Amino acid sequence: MSVITEIKRMKANRAKDTALIDLALNNDGSVAQLLGSIFKESIAIDLLKQKYCRISTEQWDDVDENEGILMRNVFLKGEDTDTRYIYASSLIRIDKLPNEFADDLLNKKLGIGEIINKYAIETYRRIIDINTIDSNIMHAMFSVKGDISCRVYKIYINKAPAMLITEYYPNELFAST
Secondary structure (H helix, E strand, O other), X not given: OOHHHHHHHHHHOOOOOOHHHHXXXXXXXXXXXXXXXXXXXXEXXXXXXXXXXXXXXXXXXXXXXXXXXXXEEEEEEEOOOXXXXXXXXXXXXXXXXXXXXXXXXXXXXXXXXXXXXXXXXXXEEEEEEEEEEOOHHHHHHHOOOOOEXXXXXXXXXXXXXXXXXXXXXXXXXXXOO
């Protein structure tokens, strides 16, 4: 099955979204830059949690059972409005990252896309899933009602899967723009 056919299948399985949410979900560049353009404000990274953990191959089939993974949870939010636009949960194989990338990720409140751009690192993003959820937990996190769009993707660096990222987008925020 081709990538285009797979993306069409995934889109058909979720509710009809606005053009802006589709743009955000299919973006293959810096999410923070895209959000800044859409909402006309600078986007800040609100680091909620960052810790090393072990995960099972059921969660991510590219990793070894004993491999240390950095788990990082953030909100991307407006600097002026404090609006939470996206919640992202990332599993990161630190040993697959260039040293300066890993240092910035661990020691600064920078977004992944911002670091990729800073060091001009060649990457490839593969979208694994796009869907819509109805989650009370997510509604409370964003202070919204209605559908939450979700995308899961991997970022490859030097042809190796380095990150598994899940992002949640409250459709209500993108529909009102």
